[in-house]
Amino acid sequence: MAGKAIVLLIGSEVFLRRERLEQLVREALPDGFSDFNYMRMDAREKKLVDILSSWEERGFGGGNRVIHVENIGKLRMKGQEKVAELFLDRVKKGGVPRAVLILEGESVDRRTSFFKKLAAAVKTEEFKPIKSYQVPAFIGRRLKQKGYEITPDAAEFLADFASSELMAIASELEKLILFVGDETREITLEHVRGLLMPSRSYSTFDLQDAILARHRDTAHRALQSMLTEGVSPIVIWRFFQSTFGKARRLEQARSREEMNRISRSAYYLDKLRQLGGSFPGGAGRALVLTNKLELASRRGNLADSFYLGYLLDGLFRMMR
Numbered sequence: 082m083a084g085k086a087i088v089l090l091i092g093s094e095v096f097l098r099r100e101r102l103e104q105l106v107r108e109a110l111p112d113g114f115s116d117f118n119y120m121r122m123d124a125r126e127k128k129l130v131d132i133l134s135s136w137e138e139r140g141f142g143g144g145n146r147v148i149h150v151e152n153i154g155k156l157r158m159k160g161q162e163k164v165a166e167l168f169l170d171r172v173k174k175g176g177v178p179r180a181v182l183i184l185e186g187e188s189v190d191r192r193t194s195f196f197k198k199l200a201a202a203v204k205t206e207e208f209k210p211i212k213s214y215q216v217p218a219f220i221g222r223r224l225k226q227k228g229y230e231i232t233p234d235a236a237e238f239l240a241d242f243a244s245s246e247l248m249a250i251a252s253e254l255e256k257l258i259l260f261v262g263d264e265t266r267e268i269t270l271e272h273v274r275g276l277l278m279p280s281r282s283y284s285t286f287d288l289q290d291a292i293l294a295r296h297r298d299t300a301h302r303a304l305q306s307m308l309t310e311g312v313s314p315i316v317i318w319r320f321f322q323s324t325f326g327k328a329r330r331l332e333q334a335r336s337r338e339e340m341n342r343i344s345r346s347a348y349y350l351d352k353l354r355q356l357g358g359s360f361p362g363g364a365g366r367a368l369v370l371t372n373k374l375e376l377a378s379r380r381g382n383l384a385d386s387f388y389l390g391y392l393l394d395g396l397f398r399m400m401r
Contacts, residue, residue: 217344
């Protein structure tokens with residue numbers, strides 16, 4: 082516990098930050114003692130002297146204690162100069178025996194003397210929002226922790242379909258595990274589709290596969306089925322723009338790092354390469370056509386199905 086006696090948890094990614102907080106509390110407090118020796122305080126409502134005095138109290142039964150101070154960046158320091166010196170002195174000495182102090186919040190102003198000295202003296206863990214290209218890897222790691230594997234195409238589909246909020250994605254993964262049950266430990270695209278769209282015959286992945294296979298009729302059938310079953314045209318436009326945009330960026334990528342920013346899935350990158358290679362000059366022309374027709378659909382009076390259908394026909398005419 083010595084190395085984790087004082088921890089500063091900051092960052093705008095609330096889900097990962099709170100998950101780390103729960104882990105630290107579990108490690109510090111044995112079962113049965115968390116109700117007695119866990120104290121949560123809000124820095125917006127308490128003064129530094131309150132935090133210091135609570136930190137120095139002895140734990141119930143002589144055991145470990147956890148003092149969790151949330152919204153630490155909102156702590157008001159006016160008139161607390163003497164207490165700040167005592168607090169920082171305690172920090173420099175390694176904290177209070179058998180006590181873990183967790184200071185947690187979105188950010189702290191390190192330009193101020195107190196937080197500058199505090200951040201330099203304690204262990205700081207920062208949690209930034211993950212990029213969209215990192216979401217499939219997050220899904221894979223999360224499921225692996227729970228004893229499941231997920232295929233690359235299933236992870237990419239779930240990442241594209243689900244909310245970008247990690248809390249929402251984690252919730253979907255719990256539902257997915259319940260949906261799969263003990264049937265298998267490998268989650269496939271069919272499992273994900275079965276959970277997210279049980280009544281739908283086609284998905285945006287089917288549109289992509291139909292274009293790659295040059296199956297014009299299948300692509301139109303998938304498009305009409307999705308629109309009939311209630312998929313928003315905005316989702317379909319976003320799919321085309323995102324997919325062709327990624328394919329274009331992949332064509333321009335010159336390093337593994339740039340490729341990883343698009344996707345860490347070799348399977349998905351191969352699909353994007355195939356897609357870009359289907360058009361003379363690359364995916365750029367397909368993206369330009371998509372953007373022009375999406376703009377026309379917003380300004381025009383015809384149904385979205387007309388513009389989307391016209392886009393499909395244009396893409397197939399453009400292909401090699």
